[in-house]
Amino acid sequence: MQEIRKQLVCFLEKNVSTFIESWRKKVFISETYLHKEREFNNGLKMYDLVVLRLENSLSEEDVRVLAYKVSIERAEANTNIEDFVHNVNAGRSEIINWVLSSGLPIEKFPNIIEEINTVFDQFTYFAIQKYTEIKEEQLQEKNQFIDQTHKERLKILGQMSSSFVHEFRNPLTSLLGFTKLINNEYPSLKYIDIIEHELHQLNSRVTQFLHVSKKELVSGEKKSNSLQGLFEELISFIYPSIVDGNVSLTNNIEFDIRVFANKDELRQVFLNILLNSIDALQKVKHKRIIDINCKTLDGKAEIIISNNGPIIPKEVSDAIFEPFYTTKDLGTGIGLYVCRNIIEKYNGEISCISDDSLTSFFIKIPI
Ligand SMILES: Nc1ncnc2c1ncn2[C@@H]1O[C@H](COP(=O)(O)OP(=O)(O)OP(=O)(O)O)[C@@H](O)[C@H]1O
Numbered sequence: 001m002q003e004i005r006k007q008l009v010c011f012l013e014k015n016v017s018t019f020i021e022s023w024r025k026k027v028f029i030s031e032t033y034l035h036k037e038r039e040f041n042n043g044l045k046m047y048d049l050v051v052l053r054l055e056n057s058l059s060e061e062d063v064r065v066l067a068y069k070v071s072i073e074r075a076e077a078n079t080n081i082e083d084f085v086h087n088v089n090a091g092r093s094e095i096i097n098w099v100l101s102s103g104l105p106i107e108k109f110p111n112i113i114e115e116i117n118t119v120f121d122q123f124t125y126f127a128i129q130k131y132t133e134i135k136e137e138q139l140q141e142k143n144q145f146i147d148q149t150h151k152e153r154l155k156i157l158g159q160m161s162s163s164f165v166h167e168f169r170n171p172l173t174s175l176l177g178f179t180k181l182i183n184n185e186y187p188s189l190k191y192i193d194i195i196e197h198e199l200h201q202l203n204s205r206v207t208q209f210l211h212v213s214k215k216e217l218v219s220g221e222k223k224s225n226s227l228q229g230l231f232e233e234l235i236s237f238i239y240p241s242i243v244d245g246n247v248s249l250t251n252n253i254e255f256d257i258r259v260f261a262n263k264d265e266l267r268q269v270f271l272n273i274l275l276n277s278i279d280a281l282q283k284v285k286h287k288r289i290i291d292i293n294c295k296t297l298d299g300k301a302e303i304i305i306s307n308n309g310p311i312i313p314k315e316v317s318d319a320i321f322e323p324f325y326t327t328k329d330l331g332t333g334i335g336l337y338v339c340r341n342i343i344e345k346y347n348g349e350i351s352c353i354s355d356d357s358l359t360s361f362f363i364k365i366p367i
C-alpha cells in the first residue's frame with residue numbers, strides 16, 4: 001500500500017470519535033426519531049467503509065449490504081429520505097474536510113478524494129434504490145387493501161340494492177300488467193300510454209340495479225336478435241326524449257346483422273348509451289346529432305354510436321365505465337358499468353373515443 005494511504009488510514013482510525021462528534025452536530029434527525037443511536041452507528045460503519053476503501057479492500061457488496069440495511073431501517077421507521085440524503089452528504093464533506101486538513105500531502109494524490117466520493121455515491125445509489133423499492137411495495141400493498149375494501153363495499157351495496165330492487169319489482173310488474181289491461185279495455189283513454197311508457201322506464205332503471213347487484217339473476221333467455229329491429233324498437237321507445245332534447249338521430253344499420261344474446265340485456269346496453277348521448281347533447285348549442293352505425297368484422301358486429309357533444313377528457317375515458325362515476329346531478333353512474341358487464345359477459349368489448357367534434361362508443365359483440 002502507498003505510504004500515504006497507510007498514514008491516512010492511521011489518521012482516520014485515530015480520529016474516529018472526533019469525526020463522529022462533529023458529524024453529529026450537522027445531521028438532521030427528527031426529535032421523534034426513536035433510533036438516533038442506530039443512526040450514529042451507521043455513520044460509524046460508513047466511516048469504516050471509507051477506511052476499507054483506502055486500504056484497497058472494499059467490495060461493492062460491502063457497500064450494498066450497509067446501504068440496504070440503512071434503507072430498510074429508514075423505511076420501517078417511516079422517516080423521510082431527504083434527511084437521510086442530507087446526513088450522508090454531511091458525512092461525506094466531513095470526511096473529505098478531515099482528510100484535507102490531516103496535514104498529509106493529499107493534493108498530490110487527488111485520486112483519494114475521488115475514491116471517497118465513489119464510496120458515498122455507491123452507497124447513496126444503493127440506499128435510494130432499495131428505499132424506493134420498499135416504498136413501492138408498501139404502496140402496492142396499500143392499493144390492494146383499498147381495492148379489497150372497495151370490492152367488499154360494492155358487494156354489500158349490491159346485496160342491499162338487490163333486495164330493495166325486488167321489493168320494487170313486484171308492484172311494478174303488476175302496475176304494468178294492469179295498465180295494459182286498462183289500455184285494452186279503454187283504448188281511447190287519455191294519458192294511459194304515457195303512464196305505460198314511464199312504467200317501462202322505471203322498470204329498466206330497476207333492472208339496471210339488478211344487473212349491478214346480481215349479474216347471474218338476470219341472464220334470461222337468449223336468442224338471435226336482429227340489430228336493425230332492436231334499434232327500431234329502441235328509437236321509438238326513446239322517441240319522446242329525442243324530440244324533447246331536439247336531437248337529430250340517424251340509424252344507418254342497413255343489412256340484417258344478428259347477435260345471439262338476451263334481448264333485454266342488449267336493449268339495456270344500447271338504451272344506456274343513447275340516453276347518455278341525449279344527455280350530453282343538451283350542452284350543445286348548434287345542431288345535435290346522434291349517429292348509429294354497424295359493421296361486421298372477424299365474426300363480430302361492431303356497433304358505433306356517436307354524438308357531437310362535449311369531449312370526454314382522456315383521463316376519465318376509462319373511469320366512465322367504473323361504477324358510480326357520474327358527472328350528473330341525478331346520475332347514479334352505473335349505466336356504463338352495466339353496459340360493460342353485459343358486453344363482456346358475451347365476450348364482447350366496449351370502448352369510447354372522444355375528441356372535440358365527436359364522442360363515439362364502440363361495441364363489439366360476437367355475431
Ligand atoms: N356520450 C357521452 N358524452 C359525454 N359524456 C358521457 C357520455 N356518456 C357518458 N358520459 C359520461 O360518463 C359518465 C358515466 O355514465 P353512466 O351512464 O355510467 O352514468 P350516468 O349517466 O352519469 O348515470 P346513470 O346512467 O346511472 O343515470 C356520465 O356521467 C358522463 O359524465
Ligand SMILES: [Mg+2]
Nearest residue numbers: 272276335336
Ligand atoms: Mg347513463
